[in-house]
Structures are given as structure tokens and as C-alpha cells.
Amino acid sequence: MTTLLICNAQLVNEGVIFESDVYIRDGRIEQISPNLSHLSSDRFIDAKGLYLLPGMIDTQFSLASSTFSEERFLSETSAAVAGGITSVMLLPTINSEQKTGLPKAKQLEQLRPNLKNNLAIYEVANPINLGVYVDSSIKGHICAVFASMIGVSDYYRFDSLQLVEELVGLSSVVVAIEADDMPSVLENEESYRQIYGDDIPIPFHSVIRGAKSCADTTEAVLGISEKLNKQIHILHVSCTEEIELIESAKRHDSLVTADVCSHFLTFSESDYEQKGALLKYNPAIKSDIDRASLMQGLLDNNITNICSGHTPYSLKEKQGSYFEVAAGMPQAQLALPAILEHFQDQIFSLELIVEKISHSVADTFLIKDRGYIREGYWADLVLVDIDESFIARNEDVLSTAGWTIYSGNEFRSSVVNTIVNGDVVWSKKDDVDVRGSGKLLEFNR
Ligand SMILES: O=C1C[C@@H](C(=O)O)NC(=O)N1
Numbered sequence: 001m002t003t004l005l006i007c008n009a010q011l012v013n014e015g016v017i018f019e020s021d022v023y024i025r026d027g028r029i030e031q032i033s034p035n036l037s038h039l040s041s042d043r044f045i046d047a048k049g050l051y052l053l054p055g056m057i058d059t060q061f062s063l064a065s066s067t068f069s070e071e072r073f074l075s076e077t078s079a080a081v082a083g084g085i086t087s088v089m090l091l092p093t094i095n096s097e098q099k100t101g102l103p104k105a106k107q108l109e110q111l112r113p114n115l116k117n118n119l120a121i122y123e124v125a126n127p128i129n130l131g132v133y134v135d136s137s138i139k140g141h142i143c144a145v146f147a148s149m150i151g152v153s154d155y156y157r158f159d160s161l162q163l164v165e166e167l168v169g170l171s172s173v174v175v176a177i178e179a180d181d182m183p184s185v186l187e188n189e190e191s192y193r194q195i196y197g198d199d200i201p202i203p204f205h206s207v208i209r210g211a212k213s214c215a216d217t218t219e220a221v222l223g224i225s226e227k228l229n230k231q232i233h234i235l236h237v238s239c240t241e242e243i244e245l246i247e248s249a250k251r252h253d254s255l256v257t258a259d260v261c262s263h264f265l266t267f268s269e270s271d272y273e274q275k276g277a278l279l280k281y282n283p284a285i286k287s288d289i290d291r292a293s294l295m296q297g298l299l300d301n302n303i304t305n306i307c308s309g310h311t312p313y314s315l316k317e318k319q320g321s322y323f324e325v326a327a328g329m330p331q332a333q334l335a336l337p338a339i340l341e342h343f344q345d346q347i348f349s350l351e352l353i354v355e356k357i358s359h360s361v362a363d364t365f366l367i368k369d370r371g372y373i374r375e376g377y378w379a380d381l382v383l384v385d386i387d388e389s390f391i392a393r394n395e396d397v398l399s400t401a402g403w404t405i406y407s408g409n410e411f412r413s414s415v416v417n418t419i420v421n422g423d424v425v426w427s428k429k430d431d432v433d434v435r436g437s438g439k440l441l442e443f444n445r
Contacts, residue, residue, distance in 0.1 A: 001026055002042050004422050009047035009383065012350045013054065013373040014359070022052065024379040027421035032375055043424065047383055050416060053354050054373050055086025055117075055380040056336055057361040059143075059176075059259050060235060060307040062091040064317075064328055064401075066099040070111050072400060073103075074435070076312055077116045079398040080332040081426040084382035084415040085308065087118035087370065087441055088332075089143045093311075094153045100124045105138045108440070115438030117420045118370070118380065122146035122176065126156045127163045130170055141440040143365050144233060145171050149217055150180040150282065157182060165224045168232055173445065174257075174365065176233040179221050180283055181213035189323075200322035202280060203272040209284040215241035222249045225256045233364065234258040237303060238283040240293035246302045257364045258302075260294050261309030262335040263405065265342060267291075278318055278405055281309070282327040295347060298356055304364055306356045308335035312401035330401035334392055338406065340384065340413040350386075368442040378439075381419040388414040388428075 004024040011020050011032070021036035022029060061080065063072050080088055093101035102121050103111060111119075120143035147167055151157045158164050159182065168175045188208040192200045200208070218234060222245055225232045237243065237258045246258060263281065268288045272279055279285060297303040311328025318325055339357065342348040348356075362371020369377045392406040418426035423437035 002422065004043045004045070004379070004419070004424070005036060005039055005041035006045045006047050006052065007037050009050055009052035011052050011373055012354045015351050015355075017350060022373070022379075024422040027378055027423075029373065029375050029377050029379050032373065045383070045417065049385070051350060051384045051386055052373065053084070053350070053382045053384060054358040054371055055382045055418060055420070056084050056357040057087040057089070057367065057371060058085045058308045058310065058332065058335070059089050059305060059361055059365075060091055060261065061085070061088035061310045061332060062093050062328070063101055064093055064311045064313045064326070066093045066095045066097065066101040068101055068103045068107055070107065070114070073111065074114060074116065075398065075400045076310065076332065077438075079330065080308075080310070081117050081418045081420065082398055082415065083308070083333040084336040084384070084418050085117060085332055086380035086382065086418060086420050087120070087367070089365070090119060090121045092122060092124045092146060094124070094148065094151050094156050096152050098153065098155045108138055108141075112440065114435045116425055116435060117438040118441050119438060120441035124156060125167050125175070127158050127160070128155070130163065130167050140442060142173060143441065143443070144174045144176040146176050148178045150178050150182050150185065161220050161224065164221070165228070168224055168230055169228055174231050174233050176235050177221055178235050179214060179217035180209065181217050184213040185209055198321040198323055202277050202322065203269060205272070205280055205322070206269040206284040206286045209282060211239035211241050211286060211290065214239055214283055215245060218242045219245050222246065222254060222256055225254060226252070229255065231255040231257060236261050236264070236283060236309060237294065237297070238264055239286050239290040243293045243297040243302050246297070247300065250302060257304040259305045259307045260298070260303050261331070262306050262338050263309060263329070263331060264294055265291065265306070266338050267405075275405060277325040278329065280318070280325050280327045281311075281329060295342070298348070298352070305361045306339055308332045310335070312399045314401050315403050329405050330397060330399035330403070333398055334404055334406050334411070336382070336415060337411040337413060340386070341411060343386070344412045366444040368444050370441070379419055379422040382415055383417040384413055385416050386413045388416070390414055
């Protein structure tokens, strides 16, 4: 039996903030009450002056490698726990071959005793074999079926909405979709190639992968969800038009859910000048107006949750011509501090942040016993010092990528401790290297 007592914390949970102690036994929250200081425990944290949030459940976390490696997974999840992410939903990395970068059942079994935080994986659908899913031994840990409409692999890309509809109709778990229109992206790429050759200036990325193709596909996906009366999760919305479409569908009780990556709330196309190709991400980061719409989309609950969109490409992979530069960036370690900046700017309340990084993810994907600070639930928690500022530096990045898009930026709030299933897996003050605290996520379905 192991116990942890956290005293004097400001709990942010289910729309309210209140001071309380929390007693954790064998990984689960046993008591939430203001007067627990008399209890003896193996470990004690005095959280006076700190906020206690349910840990972030990241709906988009990838290894940016089409070959799964346990070592890489453990480095990337070290970055995640340093950023207050207690559960990751692992996305595939699909290149032109048929690889997905996701662990096979046997690799997952080997990984299980070393997990730093909790894990679920996406199952990748391909348009040729719609009905074939995973090894039954890991089926219970699949968070969703992933379908890409923009991938580079012909084997996995869904070019036809008819096939998307068939997939959604067949699938017994929620289908998560990357909604963009590959033919129009290719057409745009070709037009710019005619002018610039392969060295297309990076600011054109937001035109090549512009709002129209995202919005057209999102509209079609909303239509499929309505027709089949089934939930579809739209991965990384990026523009005003998509928010307007979702808003209008929700007026008719749409079951669609959607996420946004934290960097889309920080950056806009005006940052391409300074950040260059480091900011290349798919879908493209778009205008200031799009950024404002995404913020409003969260406030109005048209966007379900915020994810990190962690894609840890190295600086070497971020070099070359427009076509060679990898799209993606390491985000997990600084996603939550970046989101907390919107609290500092008085745009988001802490209650809304908790809703968007944790509660609503647990609800959307039916995650069992997580996502809330509740008695009986697993103790996945993050302690935040809202007034402890720090400067982001490449040398502090734990991801194998070794750099951050925020290098040199000041963040006004810090993650002080991350707790996974009752174990302190990250401390800002001390070196912690704990493995084995994480579990495979389970679902109420
Ligand atoms: O959705 C994605 C996928 C990712 C990758 O390379 O895996 N890169 C991106 O920029 N966006």
C-alpha cells in the first residue's frame, strides 16, 4: 500500500475552485476534504499557494517516427509529464510506406511496466480494408480509429468521403478524422511550384493548406455524422470557417467533437517571418482572425478540447526546401504553460482550461475513472504555480527533438509536480525518474 497526502491546494475541478486536501491510496483518490492533515502518509506535499488540476489528457501525441521505439517513447513521455500531461493518446506517423509507428501488441506488453504516464493508442483505418481492426488483446486500449484524408501514404489515405462514411458506419469506436482535401492541397502546391520551384517561401503554407479545403472537408464530415447520427472526432480544427460550420451543426444537436492544438492558440501566420519553417505544421497555422475564432470556439464550446499536437521532429528534419521540411514540432512539455498564458491574459478561466484539457476529453472518449478530481478516480494530477515564471530554452527540452518553438519566450506559470496514478513522476525542483506509474487507459464502452 502507498499513500500520498496533498494539503492546502486550490482544487480546480468541475467548474469550481476551492481549497482542499486530497488523500490518495494505491493510486486512487480516497478522500477530498479540507481537514486531512492528521492522516499519516508515505509522502506529503504542502501545496499552499498552488493550484491542483486534473492532469492533461492529450488527444494528439505522436513520436514523429514511423518505426516504434520504446526508447523514443520514453523520452517523449518524459517531456509530456514535465508538461503536466498524465495520459497520451498515441497517434500514428505514416510515411509513404505502410508503417504507422504505433506499437504492436507485443511491444505494448513490453512497454507496459515502464510507462511514465497513461497510454491509449489510435487504430489506423485504411480505405482498402475498412473492417479489419486490431489484435483483440489490445482492443480495450484503443481510444479511437484514426482516418487521414491528407496523409502521404496512398495505402492509408481516405480520398473518398463515401469510404469515410462506410468506415464511420462500421466502426464500434469513435472515428477521429484529419479533415483536409489532398487534391486541392496538391493543386495549390503545384501552382506555387510553378513560380518558386521547390523553394516556396514558408508563409505560403497557410495558403497552400488554406481554410477552404479544411472547411469543405469538415462540412462533409459534419454531414456524415448527422446522416449516421454518430460521433466523429475532428482532429485539429484550424480556421474560422470550420468553427462556424461546427457551431451551426451544434444548433442541430451534432454529435461531432473536435480538438485544437495549443500552438494554434499562440501563433498565427505573422509568426512565419520570425519562426520560418519551424512553424510548419499540418494543417497550417493561419491568420490572426482564425486564431481568435479558435479561442472563441473554445469559449463557446464548439471546440471540445485542446491537445498538444506533439510531433517531435529534430532541427535537422526541419531543414530543407518547402517540400522537404517536416511538418510538426515538439509541444508536449510546453503545451500547458502555453495554455495557461491565456489565463494570464484573462481570456480563459482556470475552470475552462481544466474542462478543455481533461474533463471533456474523458467524456468524449469515455475514459474510465480519469479526467476529474473525484473520490474513487485514479489520481492523475498536476500542481501549478500560477505565478512562477520561466524562460523556455532549447537546452531544457526533454524531447529527443531538442528544441522548442517557444525558445526565449517567457511563461508566467509553471508545472511544479505531475502525479500519475498517485506517483509523483515530475518535480520542477528535484530530479525524478520514475517508470512504471502509467497504465493503459480503459474505456466505458
Ligand atoms: O497531423 C500532423 C501529422 C504530423 C506528422 O508528421 O505525423 N505532422 C503535422 O504537422 N501534423
